[in-house]
Amino acid sequence: MESKIETHSFKTEVQQLLHLIINSLYSNKEIFLRELISNASDAIDKLRFNAQTQAEILGADTNFQIRIAVDEKNRTLEISDNGIGMSYQEVLDNIGTIAKSGTAEFMKALEQSKKQDTLTPELIGQFGVGFYSAFMVSEKITLISKAAGEDTAVKWESSGDGEFTIAETTKDSRGTTIILKLKALEEGEEDFAKEWVLRNIVSKHSDFVAYPIVMEIEKEGKKEDETLNSMKAIWARSKNEVSEDEYKEFYKHLSHDWNDPLTHLHFKLEGVTEYDALLYIPSRAPFDMFGVERKHGVRLYCKRVFIMDDCKELMPDYLRFVKGVVDAPDLNLNVSREILQQDRLVQNIRKNLIKKVLDLLANMEKEQFETFYKEFGQVLKEGVYIDRENKDKIADLLRYQTSKSDGKLISLKDYIVNMKAEQQEIYYITGDNMTMLINSPHLEALKDKDYEVLLMVDPVDEWVVQSLNEYQGKKIRSAEKGDLELDKDKKDDKELEAFRALFGFVKSKLDDKVKEVKASTHLKDSVCCLSGDADDMSAYMEKLFKATGGKVPEVKRILELNTNHPVISKINQMFESDRDNPKLKDYSELLLDIAIISEGGKIGNPAKFNKTVAELMAAAL
Numbered sequence: 001m002e003s004k005i006e007t008h009s010f011k012t013e014v015q016q017l018l019h020l021i022i023n024s025l026y027s028n029k030e031i032f033l034r035e036l037i038s039n040a041s042d043a044i045d046k047l048r049f050n051a052q053t054q055a056e057i058l059g060a061d062t063n064f065q066i067r068i069a070v071d072e073k074n075r076t077l078e079i080s081d082n083g084i085g086m087s088y089q090e091v092l093d094n095i096g097t098i099a100k101s102g103t104a105e106f107m108k109a110l111e112q113s114k115k116q117d118t119l120t121p122e123l124i125g126q127f128g129v130g131f132y133s134a135f136m137v138s139e140k141i142t143l144i145s146k147a148a149g150e151d152t153a154v155k156w157e158s159s160g161d162g163e164f165t166i167a168e169t170t171k172d173s174r175g176t177t178i179i180l181k182l183k184a185l186e187e188g189e190e191d192f193a194k195e196w197v198l199r200n201i202v203s204k205h206s207d208f209v210a211y212p213i214v215m216e217i218e219k220e221g222k223k224e225d226e227t228l229n230s231m232k233a234i235w236a237r238s239k240n241e242v243s244e245d246e247y248k249e250f251y252k253h254l255s256h257d258w259n260d261p262l263t264h265l266h267f268k269l270e271g272v273t274e275y276d277a278l279l280y281i282p283s284r285a286p287f288d289m290f291g292v293e294r295k296h297g298v299r300l301y302c303k304r305v306f307i308m309d310d311c312k313e314l315m316p317d318y319l320r321f322v323k324g325v326v327d328a329p330d331l332n333l334n335v336s337r338e339i340l341q342q343d344r345l346v347q348n349i350r351k352n353l354i355k356k357v358l359d360l361l362a363n364m365e366k367e368q369f370e371t372f373y374k375e376f377g378q379v380l381k382e383g384v385y386i387d388r389e390n391k392d393k394i395a396d397l398l399r400y401q402t403s404k405s406d407g408k409l410i411s412l413k414d415y416i417v418n419m420k421a422e423q424q425e426i427y428y429i430t431g432d433n434m435t436m437l438i439n440s441p442h443l444e445a446l447k448d449k450d451y452e453v454l455l456m457v458d459p460v461d462e463w464v465v466q467s468l469n470e471y472q473g474k475k476i477r478s479a480e481k482g483d484l485e486l487d488k489d490k491k492d493d494k495e496l497e498a499f500r501a502l503f504g505f506v507k508s509k510l511d512d513k514v515k516e517v518k519a520s521t522h523l524k525d526s527v528c529c530l531s532g533d534a535d536d537m538s539a540y541m542e543k544l545f546k547a548t549g550g551k552v553p554e555v556k557r558i559l560e561l562n563t564n565h566p567v568i569s570k571i572n573q574m575f576e577s578d579r580d581n582p583k584l585k586d587y588s589e590l591l592l593d594i595a596i597i598s599e600g601g602k603i604g605n606p607a608k609f610n611k612t613v614a615e616l617m618a619a620a621l
């Protein structure tokens with residue numbers, strides 16, 4: 001008894017994905033089974049989690065299992081679970097679209113992969129499109145699902161050709177059944193209609209799944225149930241019993257990532273706080289690293305009983321890339337998320353996990369760490385201003401390019417080792433463009449002294465330097481804001497006195513566009529630049545704020561003039577001999593324009609600039 005059958009088109013991005021999946025050269029097709037089993041296992045987890053607060057949804061059906069049934073003659077394969085199931089609307093929302101938050105990124109990645117004409121596992125994995133992988137092996141997929149607590153069921157069907165049908169239907173038991181009509185067997189391909197093939201795939205990819213994966217097999221004409229997986233919780237086993245492959249497979253099951261992890265950390269803590277943990281650092285950042293809907297972090301178990309997914313209370317946000325399992329035997333089984341936050345045991349575990357992860361990162365080999373840093377460095381940096389307690393440890397992990405490192409990343413520790421004997425402070429400059437930073441006039445005086453400058457192009461670096469202040473007792477100072485105290489003692493005040501009147505004059509001619517005109521401590525070869533006071537917002541910070549729609553109070557900049565430059569001495573001579581010379585106003589404006597242009601800014605009156613420069617050139621040529 002089915003209701004009216006509705007036909008829908010897949011969202012564009014799904015159509016493109018399906019096209020790629022079906023025509024892809026992807027060789028490891030067997031993983032479709034892992035994906036469907038993972039979904040089934042997730043669905044049972046979800047049911048059990050919800051049942052903690054709504055016991056009635058469980059009903060009598062508590063023999064949790066995942067069933068596989070294969071019909072070799074008709075080439076059909078069924079995967080069923082008695083998990084949470086899906087309502088009509090949930091099927092529409094979950095099957096037929098791609099995680100909403102990632103659509104734009106997905107389309108971008110898709111474009112890229114289309115050029116190469118292959119669907120890489122990285123791509124599939126990154127976007128959690130696990131279910132669709134079944135189209136690699138199926139000519140038609142039928143999904144029948146009945147959500148916990150509902151009376152009617154829903155039937156979804158598609159041949160992966162751009163459309164699917166959906167209708168209400170009936171189903172005896174709660175949960176989801178997926179029926180694959182397998183493609184005709186091709187030369188050299190694995191036959192997924194064969195029992196022994198399926199048995200091998202399950203033990204290779206899904207052995208540790210916490211629920212029995214049961215296949216009905218024919219033995220001497222009789223049907224018999226066989227459990228295909230050992231269900232051994234990997235994290236509860238001792239390290240030397242678990243193979244590298246098992247660790248990897250478990251990671252893929254857990255994280256919905258198809259790539260191997262970068263590394264893992266497996267340990268047992270004993271004492272006052274007891275727990276088992278198996279943590280992974282992924283090798284690639286997921287597309288939604290900075291999205292709000294991100295999930296699949298650390299799972300919490302109590303004596304191997306699943307408690308919750310993505311337990312944010314166990315891992316701070318700046319370590320949100322860590323995946324894994326924590327099993328704490330002393331935990332109250334009925335904890336809610338609200339209680340977790342205040343739970344002392346959870347707080348202790350969290351503290352301890354942070355330490356373990358930071359130590360793991362600190363002890364990584366250089367190459368591995370650089371891979372990690374490239375993918376997750378931006379996230380880790382958030383810890384510098386969020387986690388006061390571990391600030392120094394995180395600072396040890398920071399890496400930057402510098403004015404002297406030739407594109408290589410160096411640590412603050414190395415920076416200090418490389419410091420010149422008389423150098424007192426650590427210098428940095430922020431901005432969005434590496435080339436511009438390296439060539440910034442603000443660095444001239446520092447370069448002249450052969451001091452190294454950290455080049456920071458990550459928006460979060462602005463916050464990092466603000467909360468770091470110093471490292472190993474050395475002050476961290478902006479190369480762009482405030483005065484550099486490089487030659488404090490040598491500065492000849494009398495010499496500067498000669499320019500003081502000129503500075504006041506230039507400022508008055510600039511209609512208060514700058515808050516001060518002064519002698520530069522930054523410049524060596526350039527004639528002028530703009531800077532800020534030490535506690536002003538940096539030019540880059542201002543740009544970032546504006547880009548996010550933030551309101552920035554207009555802070556006037558300081559125009560710095562290089563008193564050692566012949567242009568400034570000549571203007572000064574002109575000024576001293578005739579203060580009413582109309583050219584002085586033009587030159588004042590010109591100096592400001594040059595300073596703006598040299599930091600990539602827009603000048604107020606380009607036509608006037610053009611004219612003044614042309615006149616000067618004509619006179620000089």
Ligand code: ADP
Nearest residue numbers: 039040043085086094128129130131132176256
């Ligand atoms: P992911 O598992 O990474 O979320 P999938 O494409 O594998 O992506 O599945 C999409 C969504 O469909 C799942 O998040 C889940 O909400 C739903 N789903 C898939 N299979 C099942 C199932 N067996 N039972 C309940 N819901 C399911």
Ligand code: MG
Nearest residue numbers: 035039130131
């Ligand atoms: Mg999945």
